[in-house]
């Protein structure tokens with residue numbers, strides 16, 4: 001049994017990492033400032049005294065150091081971040097959380113002798129794909145501030161791992177969705193907006209022609225990749241794509257939601273922003289080969305879970 005700290009542990013991916021760590025019998029500490037995290041994502045574990053929760057901001061090194069000193073974690077999974085839309089809206093906050101915050105976590109891992117650090121990068125580092133499926137050697141072409149902060153994160157991880165010996169594993173997540181997500185993930189927020197909108201008979205917005213694609217993978221599976229990497233001593237200082245390897249057209253996702261709800265959407269078509277990525281499709285061969293990663297939740301199953309959760313009134 002190990003002590004594991006999860007930053008952003010009340011969020012979409014982080015809370016699934018927390019669940020899986022607890023299931024494996026580890027002791028878990030969560031840092032979250034609840035900017036986009038949900039108390040209900042960790043409420044059961046808190047009620048059952050299965051986690052320690054520190055409501056703290058990773059932008060403050062004093063705060064980060066205080067938490068590391070108090071719990072002395074052996075492993076860390078760093079998922080706290082400002083998402084795409086808020087990063088563009090609040091650029092200084094994006095730098096403070098995604099770059100300074102990440103550096104604070106790396107530095108504390110170094111100071112407190114953490115055995116391994118896993119963390120969330122993003123497919124945003126690639127920009128608009130030059131070829132499909134996108135593998136890890138695809139050139140970087142970050143086209144927004146969020147993508148730039150992810151490239152900076154990767155550079156910090158790489159440089160500090162070599163000069164200070166903090167082993168890391170980073171994940172370039174593609175479109176990671178779950179019923180637990182807040183708003184702010186530009187592409188996958190359609191789940192919440194469309195499920196509620198269609199169910200309530202309200203107009204929903206479709207950007208562009210609906211031919212644009214996402215590579216959707218459920219947060220449960222993204223969390224699993226973190227667990228596989230964390231405790232595998234043979235894998236360190238690597239980045240992996242995490243997706244399903246399949247493209248889903250936005251218009252097909254809409255049709256799926258309509259079918260599952262048994263209702264037709266009132267769709268308002270809006271011109272697409274040319275800055276938005278038109279296709280996402282990951283090559284996940286590296287993660288399959290080196291980590292034994294396999295996505296297990298289909299888009300149909302994930303959408304069903306999302307609908308059940310939302311319409312039970314939990315969001």
Ligand SMILES: NC(=O)c1ccc[n+]([C@@H]2O[C@H](COP(=O)([O-])OP(=O)(O)OC[C@H]3O[C@@H](n4cnc5c(N)ncnc54)[C@H](O)[C@@H]3O)[C@@H](O)[C@H]2O)c1
Pocket residue numbers: 007008009010011012013014031032033034035036037038056057058059078079080081082083097101120121122123124172173174175176177181182184185188
């Ligand atoms: N969901 C996706 O599609 C996706 C895609 C690419 C990359 N990622 C990356 O994966 C990671 C996890 O994303 P997610 O989908 O779980 O998002 P999320 O917003 O649900 O989770 C992030 C968590 O971090 C917390 N947080 C934000 N700023 C903080 C701060 N300064 N201090 C402490 N906590 C803070 C939020 O409250 C939230 O609980 C992030 O690094 C994100 O950039 C996600």
